[in-house]
Amino acid sequence: MRIIPLSEGSFTIGKDKIFQPFDAERDELDQRSSGSLLVEVQPFCVVHDRDVLLLDTGLGFSQQGQLQIHTNLQAAGINPGDVTKVLMSHLHKDHAGGVSFKDRLGNAQLAFPNATYFVQRREYDYAEDTGYPSFIVDEFEVFDRHPRVFWLHDDAGTIDNYIRYEVTSAHSPWHQVFWIETDEGMVFFGGDDAPQYKQMLNRFVAKYDFDGRKCMELRQQWWEQGQAEGWTFLFYHDIAQPVVKGQPGLVAPVQ
């Protein structure tokens, strides 16, 4: 088993919900619109005995006509065509930007042509109804009736007997999280219910969550169980501490 964090860098996001690249060496946070948050974006590739998994797909930025997530995968020796499963926690634009790209004729194509995409159907319907600025429908509308999409309809279930998903309705109404059984124990991807290591250690209710109290309670529950059982946590919005292995008594971010 191999875990590859695919960092896309740091961004500021203001009230307009537009992500702008932020370079800590060059940019000043107070030059950005007031109330801007600094966030990091980082999908994960998990190379498993049975699959090459991708967990969420990033912002979908392109450089020189190539998706950043393709560039990052190739730098780790993985071709986009090698990915066999894409697991989507939810469809907010910082998670679903890289699901597709526009070909030369302007038609949307799935960015991972040989993968099956696992998407919660109720999240898709909700995202399509809600639209911009939280969602960029244009980027994931290709899912509709696409043969490579496997729609998840239930509140919880398993995929191929080694991946479990559960709808939490915490960060967003139909957000789901994943547990992946591996030869090195359980890998847990909490998406935006559990986006950063430090959030596992501090009890707080975030304003940007659909149900902030539930997020807080779930984080605490997962952290306790994951420490006891040695889960490996993957943090989508934490470039400094992307992968943390739970162990009893782990309380401070490991440097």
Ligand SMILES: [Zn+2]
């Ligand atoms: Zn996010």
